[in-house]
Amino acid sequence: MFESLSDRLGGVFDKLRGRGALTELDVRAAMREVRIALLEADVALPVVKTFIDQVTADAIGADVIRSITPGQMVVKIVNDALVDMLGGDSAPLNVDVTPPAVIMMVGLQGSGKTTTTAKIAKRLNEKFGKKVLMASLDVARPAAQEQLRVLGEQISVATLPIIAGQGPVEIAQRAKSAAKLQGFDVLLLDTAGRLHVDTALMDEMRAVAGVGAPDEILLVVDSLTGQDAVNVASSFSGQVELTGVVLTRMDGDARGGAALSMRSVTGKPIKFAGTGEKLDALEEFSPSRVAGRILGMGDVVGLVERA
Amino acid sequence: SRSTDKLGDNLAGLFVRAKLDDAMLDDIEEALIASDLGPAMAARVTARLRDEKFDRDIDLAGVRDTVAAEIGSVLGQVAKPLEVIAFPRPQVILVVGVNGSGKTTTIAKLAHLFIEQDYRVMLAAGDTFRAAAIAQLKIWGERAGAKVVSGEQGADAAGLAFTALERARAEGVDVLIIDTAGRLQNKSGLMDELAKIKRVLKKAMPAAPHDVVLVLDATTGQNALNQIEVFQEVAGVTGLVMTKLDGTARGGVLVAAAEKFKLPIHAVGVGEGMGDLRPFDAGEFARALAG
Numbered sequence: 001m002f003e004s005l006s007d008r009l010g011g012v013f014d015k016l017r018g019r020g021a022l023t024e025l026d027v028r029a030a031m032r033e034v035r036i037a038l039l040e041a042d043v044a045l046p047v048v049k050t051f052i053d054q055v056t057a058d059a060i061g062a063d064v065i066r067s068i069t070p071g072q073m074v075v076k077i078v079n080d081a082l083v084d085m086l087g088g089d090s091a092p093l094n095v096d097v098t099p100p101a102v103i104m105m106v107g108l109q110g111s112g113k114t115t116t117t118a119k120i121a122k123r124l125n126e127k128f129g130k131k132v133l134m135a136s137l138d139v140a141r142p143a144a145q146e147q148l149r150v151l152g153e154q155i156s157v158a159t160l161p162i163i164a165g166q167g168p169v170e171i172a173q174r175a176k177s178a179a180k181l182q183g184f185d186v187l188l189l190d191t192a193g194r195l196h197v198d199t200a201l202m203d204e205m206r207a208v209a210g211v212g213a214p215d216e217i218l219l220v221v222d223s224l225t226g227q228d229a230v231n232v233a234s235s236f237s238g239q240v241e242l243t244g245v246v247l248t249r250m251d252g253d254a255r256g257g258a259a260l261s262m263r264s265v266t267g268k269p270i271k272f273a274g275t276g277e278k279l280d281a282l283e284e285f286s287p288s289r290v291a292g293r294i295l296g297m298g299d300v301v302g303l304v305e306r307a
Numbered sequence: 308s309r310s311t312d313k314l315g316d317n318l319a320g321l322f323v324r325a326k327l328d329d330a331m332l333d334d335i336e337e338a339l340i341a342s343d344l345g346p347a348m349a350a351r352v353t354a355r356l357r358d359e360k361f362d363r364d365i366d367l368a369g370v371r372d373t374v375a376a377e378i379g380s381v382l383g384q385v386a387k388p389l390e391v392i393a394f395p396r397p398q399v400i401l402v403v404g405v406n407g408s409g410k411t412t413t414i415a416k417l418a419h420l421f422i423e424q425d426y427r428v429m430l431a432a433g434d435t436f437r438a439a440a441i442a443q444l445k446i447w448g449e450r451a452g453a454k455v456v457s458g459e460q461g462a463d464a465a466g467l468a469f470t471a472l473e474r475a476r477a478e479g480v481d482v483l484i485i486d487t488a489g490r491l492q493n494k495s496g497l498m499d500e501l502a503k504i505k506r507v508l509k510k511a512m513p514a515a516p517h518d519v520v521l522v523l524d525a526t527t528g529q530n531a532l533n534q535i536e537v538f539q540e541v542a543g544v545t546g547l548v549m550t551k552l553d554g555t556a557r558g559g560v561l562v563a564a565a566e567k568f569k570l571p572i573h574a575v576g577v578g579e580g581m582g583d584l585r586p587f588d589a590g591e592f593a594r595a596l597a598g
């Protein structure tokens with residue numbers, strides 16, 4: 001549906017083949033195309049602007065490797081900058097603390113929190129041998145607690161017994177003491193979806209973080225998200241101390257520009273990518289793959305390095 | 308410094324000069340992009356604005372009105388509420404969409420709406436995949452006052468849809484709304500399942516499903532266009548509902564969608580409760596995008 005960046009740049013650079021270095025004029029023309037490519041990939045506008053400013057400076061005067069066209073050179077520069085911004089600080093989950101390690105999941109409605117909670121629990125349990133307890137603090141969505149209970153059964157991970165009528169803060173307290181008393185290594189707190197403009201629910205989230213004292217607070221974000229990503233990222237990170245981001249639905253065909261927006265606004269690492277509805281569909285985040293995807297092309301780095 | 312660098316980009320913060328100039332047009336274009344119109348559509352709306360008003364005197368209200376009018380003209384006549392008109396009954400509404408977009412909640416809202424209009428409504432728990440999806444719909448059915456037909460978790464969704472239609476007919480129900488599991492449009496196996504549900508329904512009632520409603524999440528960016536394209540192709544979407552417009556996402560992708568697909572937009576979701584469904588109003592939507 002959308003042109004890839006190299007197709008776009010092909011047009012800009014058709015007349016420039018065989019030049020030695022990129023002039024400021026060439027670069028500015030190219031950056032107009034880069035801007036559109038990033039916006040079509042749903043990178044948030046303020047993030048696009050910062051990114052373009054930075055990359056423009058890098059690209060002016062860059063030598064064009066003889067065997068490749070200026071277009072490919074710009075693609076490589078842009079791609080490298082994207083990988084750079086997406087990567088870094090790739091920290092594993094901070095669960096090797098005095099048990100129980102507490103991981104709290106937050107995010108908008110329907111972003112994939114409950115499913116991701118179960119995926120992380122499964123991973124910690126099966127790969128790292130951790131004894132995990134999951135608790136649903138979602139008293140808003142019909143059958144939300146039941147959903148987590150069923151998922152727990154599917155992966156043979158314990159869930160906190162459901163007591164009707166308790167509020168999120170109470171449940172968090174009960175979960176924490178149950179985890180301590182019963183010797184769990186990790187406690188995962190799944191919370192209800194909330195809009196960042198809903199002050200009552202945002203207050204509730206802070207109260208839960210207060211009693212849960214989480215070692216990790218993961219913001220779960222749908223990779224289909226558009227320009228709103230920047231509002232979501234800044235609001236959630238303004239309210240609680242996020243430690244990382246999980247991008248879900250990476251098995252879809254969205255360009256996934258939200259990844260860049262999240263990274264750039266929160267400054268926190270993207271710890272995982274959700275790649276399916278099944279509970280083993282959780283991967284470590286790959287900056288280079290996502291950069292290629294945002295630009296609408298495959299493995300750009302490989303392409304240029306082989307040239 | 309541009310007004311668009313701050314949180315909650317919109318035209319309210321626009322620095323208005325006496326005449327519509329290039330800098331102002333750039334600001335307007337950026338505000339539209341920030342509302343998810345997409346770079347191409349934002350550029351076109353801005354170009355039309357330039358053609359009509361460049362160098363003319365204009366104030367903030369004037370900018371907003373003109374932008375809203377331009378968007379309104381692209382949106383055209385897409386507003387069309389879902390109405391119960393099928394004869395013979397029941398009217399069968401199949402609800403589809405990607406994961407987590409708000410299908411099940413929208414079904415509860417539609418059921419509530421129809422029941423308030425004195426129609427008899429039945430719901431079918433066609434999401435036999437997701438954990439507790441059936442329980443979720445049952446709770447909504449109870450709250451709305453609609454009977455829910457359900458099967459086992461993991462059962463065949465098409466079979467369940469067929470059973471529900473037979474039941475709805477036997478019980479003289481006016482509207483049958485069928486929930487389906489969320490699926491991403493690039494998963495052809497899951498998409499084929501929707502085609503199968505349709506085929507099976509048609510066997511029982513040739514006119515069914517009368518409506519195939521695609522539920523879009525307002526926070527979704529440009530991928531919504533792919534969603535519409537593929538769901539329309541595979542499942543024959545007849546109309547759209549956009550959810551989660553109670554947040555800061557503005558759903559501007561609907562503008563490009565209206566132009567490209569010309570599908571009716573039935574309603575918008577503005578909250579998690581049963582009463583949080585509003586008719587789609589193109590003028591109001593355009594004004595929200597513009598301001």
Ligand SMILES: Nc1nc2c(ncn2[C@@H]2O[C@H](COP(=O)(O)OP(=O)(O)OP(=O)(O)O)[C@@H](O)[C@H]2O)c(=O)[nH]1
Binds near residue numbers: 110192274275437
């Ligand atoms: N394809 C795909 N679907 C996913 C992924 N993660 C979650 N889902 C689906 O997305 C839908 C919503 O997931 P949930 O885990 O219930 O989302 P949530 O954030 O807990 O939702 P609320 O509690 O209502 O706010 C479900 O249909 C999940 O199966 C993913 O990585 N890929």
Ligand SMILES: Nc1nc2c(ncn2[C@@H]2O[C@H](COP(=O)(O)OP(=O)(O)OP(=O)(O)O)[C@@H](O)[C@H]2O)c(=O)[nH]1
Binds near residue numbers: 195404411489553579
């Ligand atoms: N704020 C807000 N939340 C909504 C709206 N519509 C649905 N939701 C919430 O979004 C989440 C997902 O809604 P569901 O109705 O379960 O979505 P679904 O499409 O059926 O999800 P799957 O069946 O898992 O694919 C829930 O937490 C709902 O309460 C809306 O208009 N506004």
Ligand SMILES: [Mg+2]
Binds near residue numbers: 114
């Ligand atoms: Mg949940």
Ligand SMILES: [Mg+2]
Binds near residue numbers: 411412486488489
């Ligand atoms: Mg559902």
